Amino acid sequence: MHDHAPASGGIRGGGNRRLLATSLAITSVVFVVQVVGAILSGSLALLADAVHMLADAAALIIALIASAVAARPANDRRTFGYRRAEVFGALANGILLIGLSAWVAVEAILRLLNGESEVKGGLMLTVAIVGLVANAIAMWLLSAAQRTSINVRGAYLEVMGDLIGSVAVIVAAIVILTTGWLPADAIASLLIAAMIIPRAIGLLREVISVLVEGTPAGVEVGDIRRHILETPGVVAVHDVHVWQLTRGMPVFTAHVIVADGAMTDGRAEEILTSLQSCLAEHFDVAHSTFQLETAGHTEHDDATHA
Structure with missing residues (x-):
């Protein structure tokens, strides 16, 4: 996962964690305002928008966790560190x-x-406008950093989705104020729920894929295998595994059979460096492990590996 600090100045020039924390503070305050406003106004659409805002807050919290755990070192009991904290947070979300x-x-x-x-x-419209302004401010804060950080980019898109939800509530409030047609509130609620559910299902699918150690989306094992076989000195490859600890952190392992004599004439280290560089450059896999073998080595873990 790439998480570089934005280059812009001013309040948007702070570290990504600071920007995420500021956006989270804004989102949390508006969430409370929307819940109170929904109760006082009787608007279900406002309550639905508050749920949408809760989704934004959860996304920002997950992004903050991802930034924080990246700084925590691995240890003997957590050899990969604490990256999976983000995954369990996303599952609950x-x-x-x-x-x-x-x-x-x-x-x-x-x-x-x-x-x-x-x-x-009237109250429904006022609270919805507050939500719209808050989302616009949060988007502005994250706009520079989201160009360089996939982590912040996800949070930025969440806030954008909630801004659209606020617009739906504002339209419904205007319809009620001008025509007195109350079903507009329920219809806006259904539209907001329809925006949230597919996103939540997509999030759960991604979480399940990570937890069952499935191949990350967009990664083609066949392409990786082809690149490995094109490396000078490589004869064959087997027992290929690709999974991810969390979003944006793929892990790769494979057994690679090298040409006769490569293990003794000093070429093994060159082959290994080429393989790791290939995965990092072409597939953005920073953590790769290769077991180099000779043609006479026939050990396999089992017959189910790629």
Whole structure:
């Protein structure tokens, strides 16, 4: 995972962790404001937007965890460090989002079927505008850093999604104030829930892929194997494994059979350097482990490896 500090000056020129923490503070305050506003105004759309804001807060927390754990050293009990903390945080986030979004959707449908309760459009509009402004500020804070950090980029996209949700609430509030058509609140709630659920499902799919040590999205094992076989001195490759500790941190291992004499004439070190450089440059795999073998070495872990 690449996490470089942005080059811009001013408040946006701080470290990525500082920018994420500032955005999280803004998001958390507005989340509370939206929940209170939803209760006082009777707006389900505001509550749905608060759930969306909760998703942003969770994404920012995960991004902060990812930045923090990257600085923690590995030890004898956590030989890869604490990278998986991000994955478990994302798992909890995905489950929570699906549960809350499903509740919002059911409540919206019930309101449409049974008739809308009173919604205070003026208060709903005011709180929605506060959410819109807060999201715009958070996006502005993250705009420079998201160009250089995949970690911040994810948080930036989350905030952008919530800004769209705030726009939906504002439109619904204006409809209620100008026409008195209360179902607009429930319809806006359904639209926001529809934006959240696919994102939460996608997040859970990614988490499950990491936990079962599946091949990272966009990585083609066949392409990696081809690059390895094109390396001078390599005869064959087997027992190939590619997985990731967390998003953006792939790990690779393989057994590589080298040409006769390579292990004794000094070429082994050159071959190993070439293989590791190849994976780092072409596939962005910084952590790779190769076991070099001679043609007479026939040990395999089992028959299920690639």
